[in-house]
Amino acid sequence: MSFQKLDxxxxxxxxxxxxxxxxGADEATHMAPGGGEKRAEAMATLAGMYHxxxxxxxxxxxxxxxxxxxxxxxxxxxxxxxxxxYINATCLPTEFVERRTAATMRSEQLWRELRAxxxxxxxxxxxxxxxxxxxxxxQLRADxxxxxxxxxxxxxxxxxxxxxxxxxxxxxxxxxxxxFVPEALAxxxxxxxxxxxxxxxxPYPIEKQRELGLAAMRAVGFDxxxxxxxxxHHPFCGGVPSDVRMTTRYRTDELLSSLMGVLHETGxxxxxxxxxKAWSHWPLGKARGMGMHESQSLFVEMQLARSPEFWEFxxxxxHLHLGADAxxxxxxxxxxxxxxxxxxxxxxxxxxEVTYPLHVILRYExxxxxxxxxxxASQIPEAWDAKMVEYLGxxxxxxxxxxxxQDVHWPGGAFGYFPSYTLGAMIAAQQWAALEKALPNARxxxxxxxxxxxxxxxADHIWSQGSRWSTPDLITRATGEPxxxxxxxxxxxxxxxx
Amino acid sequence: MSFQKLDxxxxxxxxxxxxxxxxGADEATHMAPGGGEKRAEAMATLAGMYHxxxxxxxxxxxxxxxxxxxxxxxxxxxxxxxxxxYINATCLPTEFVERRTAATMRSEQLWRELRAxxxxxxxxxxxxxxxxxxxxxxQLRADxxxxxxxxxxxxxxxxxxxxxxxxxxxxxxxxxxxxFVPEALAxxxxxxxxxxxxxxxxPYPIEKQRELGLAAMRAVGFDxxxxxxxxxHHPFCGGVPSDVRMTTRYRTDELLSSLMGVLHETGxxxxxxxxxKAWSHWPLGKARGMGMHESQSLFVEMQLARSPEFWEFxxxxxHLHLGADAxxxxxxxxxxxxxxxxxxxxxxxxxxEVTYPLHVILRYExxxxxxxxxxxASQIPEAWDAKMVEYLGxxxxxxxxxxxxQDVHWPGGAFGYFPSYTLGAMIAAQQWAALEKALPNARxxxxxxxxxxxxxxxADHIWSQGSRWSTPDLITRATGEPxxxxxxxxxxxxxxxx
Numbered sequence: 001m002s003f004q005k006l007d008x009x010x011x012x013x014x015x016x017x018x019x020x021x022x023x024g025a026d027e028a029t030h031m032a033p034g035g036g037e038k039r040a041e042a043m044a045t046l047a048g049m050y051h052x053x054x055x056x057x058x059x060x061x062x063x064x065x066x067x068x069x070x071x072x073x074x075x076x077x078x079x080x081x082x083x084x085x086y087i088n089a090t091c092l093p094t095e096f097v098e099r100r101t102a103a104t105m106r107s108e109q110l111w112r113e114l115r116a117x118x119x120x121x122x123x124x125x126x127x128x129x130x131x132x133x134x135x136x137x138x139q140l141r142a143d144x145x146x147x148x149x150x151x152x153x154x155x156x157x158x159x160x161x162x163x164x165x166x167x168x169x170x171x172x173x174x175x176x177x178x179x180f181v182p183e184a185l186a187x188x189x190x191x192x193x194x195x196x197x198x199x200x201x202x203p204y205p206i207e208k209q210r211e212l213g214l215a216a217m218r219a220v221g222f223d224x225x226x227x228x229x230x231x232x233h234h235p236f237c238g239g240v241p242s243d244v245r246m247t248t249r250y251r252t253d254e255l256l257s258s259l260m261g262v263l264h265e266t267g268x269x270x271x272x273x274x275x276x277k278a279w280s281h282w283p284l285g286k287a288r289g290m291g292m293h294e295s296q297s298l299f300v301e302m303q304l305a306r307s308p309e310f311w312e313f314x315x316x317x318x319h320l321h322l323g324a325d326a327x328x329x330x331x332x333x334x335x336x337x338x339x340x341x342x343x344x345x346x347x348x349x350x351x352x353e354v355t356y357p358l359h360v361i362l363r364y365e366x367x368x369x370x371x372x373x374x375x376x377a378s379q380i381p382e383a384w385d386a387k388m389v390e391y392l393g394x395x396x397x398x399x400x401x402x403x404x405x406q407d408v409h410w411p412g413g414a415f416g417y418f419p420s421y422t423l424g425a426m427i428a429a430q431q432w433a434a435l436e437k438a439l440p441n442a443r444x445x446x447x448x449x450x451x452x453x454x455x456x457x458x459a460d461h462i463w464s465q466g467s468r469w470s471t472p473d474l475i476t477r478a479t480g481e482p483x484x485x486x487x488x489x490x491x492x493x494x495x496x497x498x
Numbered sequence: 499m500s501f502q503k504l505d506x507x508x509x510x511x512x513x514x515x516x517x518x519x520x521x522g523a524d525e526a527t528h529m530a531p532g533g534g535e536k537r538a539e540a541m542a543t544l545a546g547m548y549h550x551x552x553x554x555x556x557x558x559x560x561x562x563x564x565x566x567x568x569x570x571x572x573x574x575x576x577x578x579x580x581x582x583x584y585i586n587a588t589c590l591p592t593e594f595v596e597r598r599t600a601a602t603m604r605s606e607q608l609w610r611e612l613r614a615x616x617x618x619x620x621x622x623x624x625x626x627x628x629x630x631x632x633x634x635x636x637q638l639r640a641d642x643x644x645x646x647x648x649x650x651x652x653x654x655x656x657x658x659x660x661x662x663x664x665x666x667x668x669x670x671x672x673x674x675x676x677x678f679v680p681e682a683l684a685x686x687x688x689x690x691x692x693x694x695x696x697x698x699x700x701p702y703p704i705e706k707q708r709e710l711g712l713a714a715m716r717a718v719g720f721d722x723x724x725x726x727x728x729x730x731h732h733p734f735c736g737g738v739p740s741d742v743r744m745t746t747r748y749r750t751d752e753l754l755s756s757l758m759g760v761l762h763e764t765g766x767x768x769x770x771x772x773x774x775k776a777w778s779h780w781p782l783g784k785a786r787g788m789g790m791h792e793s794q795s796l797f798v799e800m801q802l803a804r805s806p807e808f809w810e811f812x813x814x815x816x817h818l819h820l821g822a823d824a825x826x827x828x829x830x831x832x833x834x835x836x837x838x839x840x841x842x843x844x845x846x847x848x849x850x851e852v853t854y855p856l857h858v859i860l861r862y863e864x865x866x867x868x869x870x871x872x873x874x875a876s877q878i879p880e881a882w883d884a885k886m887v888e889y890l891g892x893x894x895x896x897x898x899x900x901x902x903x904q905d906v907h908w909p910g911g912a913f914g915y916f917p918s919y920t921l922g923a924m925i926a927a928q929q930w931a932a933l934e935k936a937l938p939n940a941r942x943x944x945x946x947x948x949x950x951x952x953x954x955x956x957a958d959h960i961w962s963q964g965s966r967w968s969t970p971d972l973i974t975r976a977t978g979e980p981x982x983x984x985x986x987x988x989x990x991x992x993x994x995x996x
Contacts (some may be wrong), residue, residue, distance in 0.1 A: 015540040022520075033723050038738060039741070225531050228528065242532060243532070244530075280536070
């Protein structure tokens, strides 16, 4: 039976993925400093085995034959995802993949070197090469998937995501934010005049911050029988659903950055831990995509952990683990002012939830033009600056390091990924609205530190669904309507003007 | 070129081994408690991939063709080890391997259950099944390798090890120890009458014991750019040569057990870290075998870390890390009395270096008879007891848990492994004698905590050799003569009667 062959293949691929995920997490947390070279060699070889097994020509025959077999509903859906994965993995000729991998690796290395110096001019030729390859890739994917080139790139990260839909939603959001950012800043200024920021009372010992982070993870539902928290330079959520490897980093002069980071990564972890276990060796059992994944981390970070109700519960937790004098005189309003501080800045990853979407929309617009050929790499600085000035009122023209050189995505050839971030923020707000309609006392339970009903709703509507539906279909099924920026806008209004 | 194909295969097998080693170490140190099932599944699948790739039929053709190619000296040796590994891996039919794996897994599980109760009678049928399979395996290996059955089993662990040689050395050692044990015990009693054991002054905080262990590892040459120390229930030395994963466990009422364990495992680690890096993807680049590996751990534990010279250096280290009052009034002689305490006991793994070989020789003699058919599993308790009474003067007939049920080796089907332990102890003593001839001031350097010359000698003579020579040839090349129990006997005489 051909479906059985796919099932067996799934177990092999799951084992290789398991090894790659754990080796990757281990590298960032426990590897000896001199172990990197052999680790890279081993992981490249295992990734090669994975690719060879996942793209074997006979798989096409198995998929075709399985379509004629008597399958149950789950198997039919699983077969669809096997096919989707196979087409996405095989639509690029090996010769092209090798050429692109070599070029993006070189370009990424060069970027790491030149970014520190802000040397855009030396970097342009490498980026031009990457853009040429991305145009070629987008066309190859477009032909294989019968999609427009940029849609075909997005399809890798969020199946079903289309510019036709996203353009409208992003245009709506952009025009809202151009007015909203100044309003939010004005409201903030007024609040700060009434109630100035209070000083912290560090240092905060790492071991105590760790205990606080673990307590917060436990409260919002992290399952420590299937995961753990370690330290790494760049925080991440990795590992496998049965053993999620989360990390954070600590500053001893400050306590909120690690805690909020931990809560963000816990959102990713809950999605992984809540995926359907019986399908763990099928593509169908995986998280839907990057936008949906980001919606789960942002849900915990933005909808839960930056809300007043959360801090009614969490402020005593800070006192419990860091002492009554850790943040002397702070009440919930002080914490909220701190974690919800809005600022126009140059750097996407440092941006708050109000300005963040403008950073993303800028990139989304530019990369569409780069892929279509309307824009060349050499023209990026001017185009970037024009949009920064228009959307955020600040110029980066004199400092490419804080402008178009700040992200790894383009040097690494990852075009079509940026929209997922803001897609996630909008999905998170829309999910909260749907959830609160179903659970009118959700905010009350949060005040008590009880996240069980909130998590159960998300488990039922999102986590347990794995990859059964496309991203837009999953949004509609979970929330009752298609993606709608109004929920995110309402969320911002309530939080920053309310 | 066929050798090139073997070389490429070597890289693939190295990557899978890397994954299996790191996943194995991770499982014992950092895995979430609920991650075991998926981990076992992933590792079994990866091990299956390894086996399939290592035993592919075309490898036989590559080996045959490579013999006709123009190879340099290292490549010729490498080819020999590729062939040795291939024959050892393919000499058992798949059908047999499956049958044996199923039987030993069941038997090992049953043993874990029944050992706690000391229920030998319920265990015998399973062990009889394992013995029957081991006899079959020994004959299959004997036919493939043109060796006697028991020699063919030992060949897996220490290539070149033969009962014809070992019988003589073990007989010599056994007859020595039968007299020596009572002499050593009498001398110890007399010493203790003069100088009673002094009390410890715990508790010893784990963090401080860890610092002491790390300092000791660093002193004897552990390379922390290529390895680390963690905690696990059963201490081990795992990982890969570029990233050695060592573990220990701590008791807070005691400090020597963890420290001596750390030093033992550091001996294994130094061998791994000292292996030839250029051959890391060839079987030729691996450690020679179990006996040689044990000789390196025992060298650090017995020849170095239980000597007076070592403690002249290490006692101040204990004070530095655990405080001046950690072991009040103890001097080097007190430490030595503690770490070199001799006692007739039932349990091999708890035995001191004087009585340990008698535990091993007992098993070596019995398992030869079990393999040849002279002894049946049901007759083990009487045979075991007779030897325990004869060699150590104690009886285990009433308590099989502390007798033939104490080890995992036989329930798991690992026959031919036990002699490696005592082989290692004898090699270690013989190596020290050769080393001291070449470096007459070796003991003085140890007093100063300087192990560089000692390590350089071992790097040159053992570690850098990888698997170039059979175990007996490596012994002769490194020490100038074949295995000779006289060095171990002299070591014991000096330490316990000196």
